[in-house]
Amino acid sequence: MIANKVLVVGAGVAGLSAASELADFDIDVDIVELSDFPGGHAIQYTCKATDQCVKCGACMVEEKLGQVVKHPKINILTGTQIKDAMKSENFSVTLLKKPLFIDPEKCSSCGICFEKCPENNAVIKGNSKNQTPFYAISDETCLYLKDQSCTICQEACPEGAVHLDARETTTTAHADAVILSTGFTPFNPAEKPYGYNRFKNVITNLGMEKILREAGRIRLPSNGDAPKSIAFIQCVGSRDAKSNHLWCSKVCCGSALRMAGLVKARQPETQITFFYMDVQTFGRDFDEFYAKIRKEVRLIRAIPGDIYPAADDRLRVTFLDNASSETLQEEFDLVVLSVGMTPSQGMQKTAGILKVQRAETGFVKQTDKGGVTSEKGIFTAGAVSGPMSIPESIASGGAAAFEVLKYLGR
Numbered sequence: 001m002i003a004n005k006v007l008v009v010g011a012g013v014a015g016l017s018a019a020s021e022l023a024d025f026d027i028d029v030d031i032v033e034l035s036d037f038p039g040g041h042a043i044q045y046t047c048k049a050t051d052q053c054v055k056c057g058a059c060m061v062e063e064k065l066g067q068v069v070k071h072p073k074i075n076i077l078t079g080t081q082i083k084d085a086m087k088s089e090n091f092s093v094t095l096l097k098k099p100l101f102i103d104p105e106k107c108s109s110c111g112i113c114f115e116k117c118p119e120n121n122a123v124i125k126g127n128s129k130n131q132t133p134f135y136a137i138s139d140e141t142c143l144y145l146k147d148q149s150c151t152i153c154q155e156a157c158p159e160g161a162v163h164l165d166a167r168e169t170t171t172t173a174h175a176d177a178v179i180l181s182t183g184f185t186p187f188n189p190a191e192k193p194y195g196y197n198r199f200k201n202v203i204t205n206l207g208m209e210k211i212l213r214e215a216g217r218i219r220l221p222s223n224g225d226a227p228k229s230i231a232f233i234q235c236v237g238s239r240d241a242k243s244n245h246l247w248c249s250k251v252c253c254g255s256a257l258r259m260a261g262l263v264k265a266r267q268p269e270t271q272i273t274f275f276y277m278d279v280q281t282f283g284r285d286f287d288e289f290y291a292k293i294r295k296e297v298r299l300i301r302a303i304p305g306d307i308y309p310a311a312d313d314r315l316r317v318t319f320l321d322n323a324s325s326e327t328l329q330e331e332f333d334l335v336v337l338s339v340g341m342t343p344s345q346g347m348q349k350t351a352g353i354l355k356v357q358r359a360e361t362g363f364v365k366q367t368d369k370g371g372v373t374s375e376k377g378i379f380t381a382g383a384v385s386g387p388m389s390i391p392e393s394i395a396s397g398g399a400a401a402f403e404v405l406k407y408l409g410r
């Protein structure tokens, strides 16, 4: 049988799933990942189990990543993007790789570079034990890369794994088919009247995932105290005519309610209010979970208009009361904005290079067969074609792999 090779662009859960399905069919796979770590958005999510599993899907990503990094047929290239592509019989793709400041062969993940670095966020930590190296150097904040004024991490590394003078490299890869799995970009809520980036205690759901993953309990960014009251605001940047994002992001209600359930289980004294338009569900057994969470969380069917600062870094939220048609105001310690999924910013240039058509929404357009794009030999997997949950992204990765196998005549 002829040896085939497939290029997967984007190492989120969808790309990882497609890659592992293809590799199990003895196909060589190169995965190109723009960021320093594989796993996409979902590798950063926290498990939301309380006394029982709530089927949030977070653990599935860790499992997929674990399978992929060990697979002998899969090669992951992090910090890499497509610079150019040509297609004749197969694809010839020019890849641009960021400088490899930390040598994965030498790094033992001891964390000394992270501890010794004097600049905030200049050495970045990964999110999973399956990410090696577990540290990366940020080209935005590293002092050496700015003005060569600091080499502390390089001197401190006991393995000699840090090379601050590394240079970017260009290579060529060949592939018989390409899977585009560049995912989504979270909506930036700074344009909404909710004080994001201005009020310390306004965070996004992704920010809350990070706090819960790292600390296990929710604390106020302003002073580290446990919040007594939290408001979740749904549909920030979804179903929103003002931002021209008319789609529902599908996963935010389920994810926010599961997060609320986790907070109630660990910090039962916290009062939680959930402002929503319609509750969208995903995952198995959601109805059972919803019946339980409705008793623990106050649900208000309204999307707040504005947020004003109040004393002690509290937040005054205004909303229209459906029953009385009056505008009401209520204060909370913490506001969590459930930001929606928008077309991936990292995909814009790559889609252009690969000449893949996009829909009016900005997501990649598929033909009526899932995963098949306007370009022969190029397929999509996951949220690059529209909002989906983790289980849907895994299934979509499997479907894309199936289409590729058909395309290759396997």
Ligand SMILES: Cc1cc2nc3c(=O)[nH]c(=O)nc-3n(C[C@H](O)[C@H](O)[C@H](O)COP(=O)(O)OP(=O)(O)OC[C@H]3O[C@@H](n4cnc5c(N)ncnc54)[C@H](O)[C@@H]3O)c2cc1C
Pocket: 009, 010, 011, 012, 013, 014, 015, 032, 033, 034, 035, 038, 039, 040, 041, 042, 045, 056, 057, 058, 080, 081, 082, 181, 182, 183, 184, 185, 186, 205, 206, 251, 252, 254, 255, 338, 339, 340, 341, 344, 345, 346, 347, 350, 381, 382, 383, 384, 388, 389, 390, 391, 393
């Ligand atoms: C706030 C929020 C909470 C969520 N919570 C849940 C939940 O609890 N449960 C659930 O099931 N789903 C949840 N989801 C949905 C979940 O995040 C997605 O289903 C999943 O991340 C989609 O995976 P993906 O691989 O398609 O995309 P992504 O996770 O976005 O991964 C795409 C990857 O492609 C890379 N990339 C981008 N551009 C390029 C490029 N040009 N070249 C190379 N690589 C590139 C990115 O760096 C990234 O690593 C949530 C979504 C949001 C917004």
